[in-house]
Amino acid sequence: MNFDPRVGATNLTVFSSGGRIIAFSSSTSVFLVPQDTNQLFWLAADSQRAYVGLTTQGHKRLYAQALVPFANPVPWGQPWILQAWFRLPRQENRLTLGVRNSYARYEKLRFFRAPLKLSFILTLTLVLLLSLLAAASGALYAARRLVAPIQSLIEGFRSVARGDLGVRLPLSSRDDWGFLSHSFNAMAQKLADAQAVAHQSQSQIERERFYLETVLSRLTSGVIVLDNELKVSLANDSAVETLKAERHELLGQFIAGFAAWHPELSEFVSACIEAHRSASGEFQREIAMSHGLNRRILLMRAASLTVGELHTKGTVIVFDDVTSHLQSQRDAAWGEVARRLAHEIKNPLTPIQLAAERIQRRYQPLLDVPHAEDLAGLTATIIQQVEAMKRMVNAFSEYARSPDIHITRFDLNQCIGDIAELYREQSPSIEIALELSEGQLWIEADQARILQILHNLLKNSVEALHSLSHGHICVTTRMIPDSEEVELSIEDNGAGFSPVILEHAFEPYVTSKRKGTGLGLAIVKKLN
Structure with a gap:
């Protein structure tokens, strides 16, 4: 097939419907060989329609591919297809290639x-x-x-x-x-x-x-400290011993509640409360307390504990058991009184007795019988009262005198038995029972003092039972467990002491008997 340059195509190719090349013509050395069929060709062959597309050939050169079906010169033959390639100008080629590349990239990106x-x-x-x-x-x-x-x-x-x-x-x-x-x-x-x-x-x-x-x-003095709430915050050993209480009954307890434990100390507790409330800040009082046969006297002094000038922190109470001290002073005073009485009274008693006896001897023979009897009765009364005065003076002297102590070892039960026999003979109407410890009861003491104590106590009991028809005295001795001490007790069924006398029973010249001197128990206590 001869190529006509006027067409403007770079090459022309005629294909049969089956893709066989019928004719080919090219105007450039790029297409020396006919191009193979592509997808566009087969679209045109199948549809028998004209198609135009772009394709790349060589060094990124774009060509326009035109496919046009036409009739076969042979009447019975299938249609042929004319394919023409047209080279685009540079500008359109560049632009089209750019668009194509962009679209290709877009498709690639859309795919990915x-x-x-x-x-x-x-x-x-x-x-x-x-x-x-x-x-x-x-x-x-x-x-x-x-x-x-x-x-x-x-x-x-x-x-x-x-x-x-x-x-x-x-x-x-x-x-x-x-x-x-x-x-x-x-x-x-x-x-x-x-x-x-x-x-x-x-x-x-x-x-x-x-x-x-x-x-x-x-300290020998008892010391108690009360706080503002009247609680005991401090108490020394002497306070516990003097009050005969337990420490837990005092420390941390209200002083008012202490009287419930020891009713005999109610007056002491009242004095403590009064001392705490005292406005003067100083307090002093002598308190007498009685518990059974025991009578004690406490000398109490109190002062306020202050912090600064106004604030009161509590009260300190100091007290001493002055019972023994006062008793010693009283005994010394009574001893001095007894000594002076014995001295002043004993001197004129002997001349009085001698004068009475001389009057009786001298004038009784000169009087008639009635008057002689009266004289004898009067002089006998004088002599009898003088003897009574002498006995009283001797008792005074015995109370005032402090005999020397001579400690010996002797059997107390034997001494009690001997003295009991003497009083049984003197007072056969009074029963004297002995409940002594078994065997011999050896003690170390002044035997003379012990005998005098026994005489005074048994004498008091016998004199207290003379008015009773069935008098009974019981003397008991026993060893105190867990100690080396001996307990001696003398009991009788007499009337006993009245409460007034009982409180001062051991003081001199205190007696419930009309003829008593009141020195028996005082001497017993002094000798004890």
Whole structure:
């Protein structure tokens, strides 16, 4: 086939409907060989319609491919297809190639859009997770760095609360936390210094308290301290011993409740309350207390404990059992009185008795019988009363005299038996029973004093039973368990003492008998 340059195509090719080349013509060396059929050719062959498309040939040169079906010259033959290639100008080639490349890239990107989207999603998800992990790690690290000083501060306060004042926080920075740590360390140091001072003060207080307790324990006077609520805050050993109470009954207890434990001390408790409420701040009183046969006298002095000029902290009460002291003074006074009475009375008694006897001897023979009898009765009365006065003076002398003590070892039961036999003979109407300990009861004492005591006690009992038809006296001895002491008791079924006399039974010149001197029990107590 001859190529006509006027057509403008670079080559022309005639194909049969089956793709066989019928004819070919080219105007350039680029198309020396007919081009193979492509997808566009088969579209034109199948549809028998003309198609135009662009394709690349050589070095990215674009050509327009035109396919036009036409009738076969042979009447019974299939249609042929004319393919013509047209080279585009440079400008259109560049633009078209750019559009084509862009479209190709677009198609490529559109093809990879779903995988890229999934990849981007996975990538972003991974980046997000990594970011979250990094943020959490950073936040945790920052929180740890932020909380670390707080935790350290909390641990420091807990240690201080437990009493460990030696804890110190590290000064790792100069920010607010560093200032707070420095303040905590300063506070802990001040607390440690204050604790050391408190311990030192406590030790000094304990030493002073021990010294005070030692001094109070050595005092013979009883000391009680009452607080503002009338509770006993301090009581020394002498106070417990003098009041004959237990320590737990005093310490920490209300003084008013102490009377419930010991009713005999009710007057003492009332005096303590009155001393505490005394406006003058000083109080002194002598208190007499009786419990059974025991009668005691306490000399109580009290003063207010003040802090400053106005505030009252409590009351200190000091008391002494002056019973023995007063009794000694009373005994000494009575002894002096008895000694003087014995001296002043005994001297004229002998001349009076001698004068009465001389009058009787001299004038009785000179009188008639009636007058002589009267004279004899009068002189006998004088002599009898003088003898009574002598016996009383001798009792005074015996009470005033303090005989020497001679300690010997003797059997107390035997002495009691001998004296009991004497009084049985003198008073056969009175039954004297002996309930003595088994065997011999050896003691070490002044035998003369013991005999005098037994004589005085048995004499008092016998004299108290003369008015009774069935008098009974029981003398008992026994060893006190867990000790080396002996108990001697003399009981009778007499009328006993009245309450008024019982309180002063052992004092001189106190008696319930019309003819008694009142010195028997006083001598017994003095000899005891």
